Each structure stands twice: as structure tokens, then as C-alpha cells.
Amino acid sequence: MRVKGDEFMFEGSVVVVTGAASGIGKQTAIEFARQGAKVVVGDIDEEGGTAVVAGLTSKGHDAAFVRTDLTSEAECENLMAAAAGNFGRVDVLVNNAGIEISTPLHEMPVAEWDKLLDTNLKSMFLCSKYALHQMIEAKSGVIVNVCSVSGLVAWPGIAAYNTTKGGVMMLTKSLAADYAKYNIRANCVCPSIIDTPMTDTSVGNDAAVKEQKAKLNPIGRLGTPEDVANAILFLASDKSSFVTGAALTVDGGYTAI
Numbered sequence: 280m281r282v283k284g285d286e287f288m289f290e291g292s293v294v295v296v297t298g299a300a301s302g303i304g305k306q307t308a309i310e311f312a313r314q315g316a317k318v319v320v321g322d323i324d325e326e327g328g329t330a331v332v333a334g335l336t337s338k339g340h341d342a343a344f345v346r347t348d349l350t351s352e353a354e355c356e357n358l359m360a361a362a363a364g365n366f367g368r369v370d371v372l373v374n375n376a377g378i379e380i381s382t383p384l385h386e387m388p389v390a391e392w393d394k395l396l397d398t399n400l401k402s403m404f405l406c407s408k409y410a411l412h413q414m415i416e417a418k419s420g421v422i423v424n425v426c427s428v429s430g431l432v433a434w435p436g437i438a439a440y441n442t443t444k445g446g447v448m449m450l451t452k453s454l455a456a457d458y459a460k461y462n463i464r465a466n467c468v469c470p471s472i473i474d475t476p477m478t479d480t481s482v483g484n485d486a487a488v489k490e491q492k493a494k495l496n497p498i499g500r501l502g503t504p505e506d507v508a509n510a511i512l513f514l515a516s517d518k519s520s521f522v523t524g525a526a527l528t529v530d531g532g533y534t535a536i
């Protein structure tokens with residue numbers, strides 16, 4: 280239920296969402312735009328990212344796509360510069376992009392480990408680094424990182440992925456500790472299984488398997504991209520102005536039991 284009066288909570292704000300060509304990031308970009316934000320989509324998927332932005336601009340929202348390989352420092356720097364170039368500044372950064380690789384550790388090639396760490400963790404450091412340059416100068420800003428329940432507990436079979444999310448958790452707390460003095464907050468969301476293209480790849484697109492996975496959550500269903508987007512918007516908004524360094528589980532109760 281949308282709370283009356285909360286529409287346009289981000290009117291005029293400039294929000295960068297990484298990995299917004301698909302899944303959680305895409306829905307997050309849509310929700311921010313609906314609430315008045317100017318949205319910058321940074322993603323390696325040019326076709327998907329362009330389509331998301333076209334969908335937003337066709338509805339009268341301000342949005343821009345910047346093709347970005349988030350494992351590259353130069354491209355992350357360019358993403359933040361492009362956001363400022365298009366819309367003047369960066370108010371909110373949502374570090375969302377991520378991948379999952381489930382090779383067991385004893386069989387994992389170093390190249391796979393590096394790819395996971397670079398995509399899921401280094402990218403969040405790099406985007407934060409260049410967003411912070413602008414936020415420190417503005418003495419204002421919010422960073423929301425998309426972590427996972429696997430940053431809190433070890434999800435079986437995806438050790439390297441869990442490790443990246445443990446890193447995201449501590450990156451979030453460290454950002455909160457070091458940048459509060461500049462009026463910059465940092466928090467993360469920790470989803471359990473969310474019904475996105477990533478899950479279609481990792482869990483499979485079989486309804487019976489998904490139903491079985493859904494039973495792991497006391498609420499008894501998988502999460503939706505909207506569930507996560509709503510939590511991200513709360514953490515990015517002034518309604519959470521005394522919340523920093525927090526990890527908000529969006530997991531249907533998965534970690535409560």
C-alpha cells in the first residue's frame with residue numbers, strides 16, 4: 280500500500296542505480312522515477328539498460344543510461360561524472376549489480392573468484408569512491424548497497440558469493456562510520472531469494488522448485504523485486520535519516536529462524 284503523501288518523495292533527486300537493466304535494480308529505478316527522481320542506470324547490458332530508460336522517459340521521467348562495466352575503475356568514474364553531467368550531481372547511489380557463481384571452492388578457478396569479487400564487491404567500492412567525491416563536496420548523500428542474507432549467514436553451495444556479500448556488509452558499515460561526518464548515510468538490504476532473472480539462472484525456472492525454495496521463508500513465498508525496491512527507497516529517503524550502517528533483511532523471515 281502506498282502511503283498517501285509519500286508520492287514524489289524523491290522529487291528532483293539524482294539517483295544512480297547500478298545493474299538496473301534487470302531484476303531488483305530495474306524495479307528500483309522504476310520506483311525512484313515514479314517518486315520524482317532523475318535516474319541514471321549504469322549497467323553492462325546496453326540493450327536492457329536502454330530499454331529501461333526508454334520506458335521511463337516515455338512516461339515523462341528524467342532518466343539516462345550509461346553503459347558501464349562496473350569492474351573497471353575508469354568506467355565507474357565515468358558513470359558518476361555522467362550522472363553529474365546529465366543532472367548536476369549524485370544524491371543517492373544504489374550499488375545493486377551482482378552476479379552469482381556456484382562452483383564449489385575446491386574446484387573454483389581463480390578467474391571465477393576474481394570475477395565474483397570484482398563484480399560484487401570491487402564495483403561497490405569504486406562507485407562509492409567516485410560518488411563520495413561529489414557527496415563530500417555537497418555535504419549530503421545516501422548510499423544503499425544490495426547485500427544478501429548470505430552476507431549474514433552462509434548459504435550452502437555458494438561460498439565465494441557469500442564471501443562477496445560478507446564484504447558488502449562490512450563496506451556498508453565502514454562507509455557509515457567514516458562518512459557520517461559529511462552527512463552521508465550508508466545502509467544495505469539483505470534479500471533472501473527474490474524472483475528475478477538471476478534466480479531463474481541459479482535456481483531454475485521450474486515452478487515446483489521455486490515453491491520448494493519459497494518454503495524456506497516463514498512468509499512462504501519468494502520475494503519480488505518490488506519488495507526489495509521498497510526497502511531501498513526507505514533507506515534512501517529522509518524517513519530513515521537516523522539509520523546508518525544498518526542491514527535491513529528483506530527475506531520473508533528466512534534469517535529469523
Ligand SMILES: NC(=O)c1ccc[n+]([C@@H]2O[C@H](COP(=O)([O-])OP(=O)(O)OC[C@H]3O[C@@H](n4cnc5c(N)ncnc54)[C@H](O)[C@@H]3O)[C@@H](O)[C@H]2O)c1
Nearest residue numbers: 298300301302303323324348349376377427472473475477
Ligand atoms: N535474486 C536474488 O535472489 C537475490 C538475493 C539476494 C541478493 N541479490 C542481489 O541483488 C542484486 C541484483 O540481483 P538480481 O537478482 O536483480 O540480478 P539480475 O541478474 O536480474 O540483474 C543483475 C544486473 O547486474 C548487471 N551486471 C552484472 N555484471 C555487471 C558488470 N560487470 N557491470 C555492470 N553491470 C553488471 C547485469 O547486466 C544485470 O542487469 C545482486 O547484487 C544480487 O547479488 C539477489
